[in-house]
Amino acid sequence: MIAIESLIKKYGTFTAVDGVSLEVKPGEIHGFLGPNGAGKTTTIRMIAGLLKPTSGRILVNGHDLARAPEAAKASLGFIPDRPFIYEKLTAGEFLRFHGGLYGMDDGALGARATEMLELFELGRWEHELVESFSHGMKQRLVMSAAFLHRPKAVLVDEPMVGLDPRGARLIKDVFRKMAEHGVAILMSTHTLEVAQEMCDRIAIILKGQIIARGTVGEVKALAGGSDQHLTEVFLRLTGGSGLQEIDEVL
Amino acid sequence: MTPRAIAATRATQPFPYLLLPSFWASRNRARRRERGDGTRAAFFGVVAVGVGGAIFSGSFWLTVQLGGFADFGDYLLRLGLSWLFLSFLSFLTFSGIVTALSTFFLSDDLRLLLAAPVSARRVFHARFARTVGLSSWMVLVFIVPVLAGVGVGHCAPWSYYWLSILATVPFVVIPVAIGTAITLLLVNVFPARRARDILMLMGLLFAGSLVVLLRMIQPEQLLRVESLPDLTDFFATLQSPITPLLPSFWAAEAVFASLQGRFDALHMTALWTTALGLVVLVAAANDRWHFSGFSKAQEARKAKFTRFELLTAAARLLPLAPVRRHMLIKDLKIFLRDVSQWSQLLLLLALVLVYLYNFRVFDLDRNPYMSGVIKNVYAFVNLAMAGLVMSTVCARFVFPAVSSEGAAFWIIRTAPVSLRAFLWSKFWIGFFPVFLLTEVLTVAANHFLGVAPMLRIVSAAAVFLMSLALVGLATGLGARYPRFNADNPSQVAGSYGGVAFMIMAVLFMIVLIVLVGWPSSVFLWYSTTNLPVPARVIVLGGAGFAAAIILSLSTWWFGMRSGVTALESMG
Numbered sequence: 001m002i003a004i005e006s007l008i009k010k011y012g013t014f015t016a017v018d019g020v021s022l023e024v025k026p027g028e029i030h031g032f033l034g035p036n037g038a039g040k041t042t043t044i045r046m047i048a049g050l051l052k053p054t055s056g057r058i059l060v061n062g063h064d065l066a067r068a069p070e071a072a073k074a075s076l077g078f079i080p081d082r083p084f085i086y087e088k089l090t091a092g093e094f095l096r097f098h099g100g101l102y103g104m105d106d107g108a109l110g111a112r113a114t115e116m117l118e119l120f121e122l123g124r125w126e127h128e129l130v131e132s133f134s135h136g137m138k139q140r141l142v143m144s145a146a147f148l149h150r151p152k153a154v155l156v157d158e159p160m161v162g163l164d165p166r167g168a169r170l171i172k173d174v175f176r177k178m179a180e181h182g183v184a185i186l187m188s189t190h191t192l193e194v195a196q197e198m199c200d201r202i203a204i205i206l207k208g209q210i211i212a213r214g215t216v217g218e219v220k221a222l223a224g225g226s227d228q229h230l231t232e233v234f235l236r237l238t239g240g241s242g243l244q245e246i247d248e249v250l
Numbered sequence: 251m252t253p254r255a256i257a258a259t260r261a262t263q264p265f266p267y268l269l270l271p272s273f274w275a276s277r278n279r280a281r282r283r284e285r286g287d288g289t290r291a292a293f294f295g296v297v298a299v300g301v302g303g304a305i306f307s308g309s310f311w312l313t314v315q316l317g318g319f320a321d322f323g324d325y326l327l328r329l330g331l332s333w334l335f336l337s338f339l340s341f342l343t344f345s346g347i348v349t350a351l352s353t354f355f356l357s358d359d360l361r362l363l364l365a366a367p368v369s370a371r372r373v374f375h376a377r378f379a380r381t382v383g384l385s386s387w388m389v390l391v392f393i394v395p396v397l398a399g400v401g402v403g404h405c406a407p408w409s410y411y412w413l414s415i416l417a418t419v420p421f422v423v424i425p426v427a428i429g430t431a432i433t434l435l436l437v438n439v440f441p442a443r444r445a446r447d448i449l450m451l452m453g454l455l456f457a458g459s460l461v462v463l464l465r466m467i468q469p470e471q472l473l474r475v476e477s478l479p480d481l482t483d484f485f486a487t488l489q490s491p492i493t494p495l496l497p498s499f500w501a502a503e504a505v506f507a508s509l510q511g512r513f514d515a516l517h518m519t520a521l522w523t524t525a526l527g528l529v530v531l532v533a534a535a536n537d538r539w540h541f542s543g544f545s546k547a548q549e550a551r552k553a554k555f556t557r558f559e560l561l562t563a564a565a566r567l568l569p570l571a572p573v574r575r576h577m578l579i580k581d582l583k584i585f586l587r588d589v590s591q592w593s594q595l596l597l598l599l600a601l602v603l604v605y606l607y608n609f610r611v612f613d614l615d616r617n618p619y620m621s622g623v624i625k626n627v628y629a630f631v632n633l634a635m636a637g638l639v640m641s642t643v644c645a646r647f648v649f650p651a652v653s654s655e656g657a658a659f660w661i662i663r664t665a666p667v668s669l670r671a672f673l674w675s676k677f678w679i680g681f682f683p684v685f686l687l688t689e690v691l692t693v694a695a696n697h698f699l700g701v702a703p704m705l706r707i708v709s710a711a712a713v714f715l716m717s718l719a720l721v722g723l724a725t726g727l728g729a730r731y732p733r734f735n736a737d738n739p740s741q742v743a744g745s746y747g748g749v750a751f752m753i754m755a756v757l758f759m760i761v762l763i764v765l766v767g768w769p770s771s772v773f774l775w776y777s778t779t780n781l782p783v784p785a786r787v788i789v790l791g792g793a794g795f796a797a798a799i800i801l802s803l804s805t806w807w808f809g810m811r812s813g814v815t816a817l818e819s820m821g
Binding site for chain 2: 074087097102129
């Protein structure tokens, strides 16, 4: 559903993403892990159509993003790490506008918007201005918008930031249900427990290159310890925890 | 595009749909009024009606006056219209460049729109419509009463009003399209955020060149009786920048023709074909280069910046407590690294210099009506001018000082720094530049005018009092009505608190000028007539000066106290 081939992004002489290839199948939740500045957000923003790749190819639902951007984006839902929402619109107005962007007609839109707001526990806030929302509520509203047009693939950048445990549980349940309905989800996250709990497969990116990929078990085995926690595997693969340095400083 | 791709996108909305959030947001704002919205709307409404009325009256009066000169009057009117459109042409082009940078490349909602399956062409049309609206509203607000005044003053036929609209629309579109094209080019060469800095500097150059242009015309020549034979040269100078190849000329000709009941098909066609042609060309260029430019706009986080080591070293030499010194360094560095901030101050300085230069070049002694008394009255006009400059600078730079901490205000609140010390630090950072700027302006203007020594001293003292009061009031009200989530300081200055400050500042200024102006002019009158000053007048005059001092100090105290209390009671 989402396929990227040899994706490269250079900023001047600095290569942020260096030949990344990845495939997310329908119904799969694919985790995208890596330390800060490894190239996760840059890759996701290229797939969302917000950044132009230096080279490489991105296919969404069979559409080449460079050649048929509108068709590719029509199949995609995007949940950014720092979402933009019009502060002076109500939640309902925002969803209706968003649905319109994806070509949904007014008849279907009203009922679907209410359904999504209810699903993300925002029903009673439908007629409230977004500016009065907490960070977690804004995050849930953006997720309602991303799933509104029944996308075939969803990109999620750091989904759990700012969510309370109830909100986090809700999001996990929604993602699982969506995956069961065939939606492909590519999710970048720092929360390794989330990745371990939810992802069918994961890829670890470091300095713009994918250094490990497979199921959680396969990645653990690759790091030489299948009974270890994913955090330890992640730290080993991405260059240590820095605990020794902390000890020295203290 | 494959048939599947076409099917996937066929249901997308036409471009006006993309403008809906702006309309909905405005409607919601109108429905859910916040505190102070009514006051602000009433204040700006009255100001707008007043300014519009004044422009209309001025334009009407001038047209009627010119009507008395038959053909020569018509020639001057035609020339005036050309100049009017020419000045707007350059303004609109520059405004188009700056606005397009924001609407096409830096707006937050672009991330939402560009991730959606909306064609680049639709996004272009929506963004271009927005750019035209945002860049031209100010011009339209000015040009409508001017053209209406000309029409009424010239007893123009009804067709004049329709044809004026028909000529103004493409006239506005042409420079904005050119501005958009320049932005598209700039952003593909420089990262957008760096391009914004470059544009700000270009803006300064633009304003500077406008000022030089106006100075080159030397309007003061008109005041000299012996220079009348040079009037033809003067008009030749006025005529020289007007070329038939510019859209401003076409618009002026079309409007002038309609004023006389004619339809100027040639120039109207030139306007519309050029406007439409440019839109088509810019749309094509946008399809080709917008995404690469937008992509580049995301990449400018590592732009170079100045470290200001010298500033840090200089601040270390000041006898300040470490906390105040660090706040000073932080505020100055943030201010100096944001080109959009200091460039506005430079622009203001340029205008102040022109103001002073005007006094310098006026040959006051040759003007019979510039007698001693009038010169001394000008000292108070100067004081009012300095007060206005001070109020504007305070509203724009001092009032937003607390709000400018933005989301980082938690650092101050959690640090072992009292909020009183924080606010006083903001006060002193604002006070010295404001005081120096206005004091130099007042002293220099009074010097060029040659006002009486006593008035120079009174003015200088009044500026000191005004600085204390207005900077204190701005700092305090800024803390009382902070807008930590504002995108930029201009937004803070335009908020309820900002408007309240401006109203209070103007009222304060009027009262202060009356309090110091009345006794000063009375003393001056006794001094010029060589009469002894009666004791009653001395007491009353002294009371006036004392009241001015008390008013200033209490405004200062009220402002700061109110700010400190508000910060300390912040939840």
